[in-house]
Amino acid sequence: MLDDAVYAGCLERIDRLAPDTRPRWGRMSVAQMLAHCAEVQEVMNGNPLEGTPWLFRLAGPLIKRSVLSRRPFPKGAKTHPQYLRTSQKRFEPEKRRLLKALDEFRAAGAEGARHPLFGPLSAEEAGWGAFKHLDHHLRQFGV
Numbered sequence: 006m007l008d009d010a011v012y013a014g015c016l017e018r019i020d021r022l023a024p025d026t027r028p029r030w031g032r033m034s035v036a037q038m039l040a041h042c043a044e045v046q047e048v049m050n051g052n053p054l055e056g057t058p059w060l061f062r063l064a065g066p067l068i069k070r071s072v073l074s075r076r077p078f079p080k081g082a083k084t085h086p087q088y089l090r091t092s093q094k095r096f097e098p099e100k101r102r103l104l105k106a107l108d109e110f111r112a113a114g115a116e117g118a119r120h121p122l123f124g125p126l127s128a129e130e131a132g133w134g135a136f137k138h139l140d141h142h143l144r145q146f147g148v
Contacts, residue, residue: 006139007094007132011059012111018148019103024096026146030080037092038142039099049135050113054121069123071129078141111136 006012026035033041048054110131118131126134 006108006110006135007114007128011136012107015107015136015143017103018143019100021148022096022100022143022146026148028145029147031145033145034094035146036094036096036099038146039096039103040094042139042142043099043103043106045138046110046135048121049118049131050106050109051119065124069120070121072123072137078137079142080145097110107135107139 006015022033022035022039028035028038052091114128118126118128120131120134123134
């Protein structure tokens with residue numbers, strides 16, 4: 006996500022989404038997906054993730070290894086309950102929110118990032134994790 010070409014490609018893919026874009030798998034609407042991705046990115050940007058169950062904190066290193074691996078996320082993988090968005094969301098505000106969070110991530114450079122569940126991340130780990138998650142959901146919606 007820190008590479009200019011990768012970032013530009015992600016922005017172009019986000020721009021191809023429309024309020025009526027349907028998922029290829031899963032139950033989220035496109036607006037819910039944008040809200041989910043924005044919230045995950047905001048946590049990567051340093052916003053607190055409150056109320057994380059102790060079991061998730063204990064399993065953080067294992068989850069980190071899976072998230073940062075080169076294997077794609079499986080289709081239909083369960084969303085962390087704190088990131089589950091079931092309420093109705095509005096497409097344009099959530100799209101703007103995601104774009105703002107991505108811009109803030111790039112502006113900060115991600116060096117020395119600290120994830121509330123994974124702990125310290127290198128810039129490469131933070132960039133890859135941000136890309137892998139967003140890419141998974143953009144593929145979910147066919148872009």
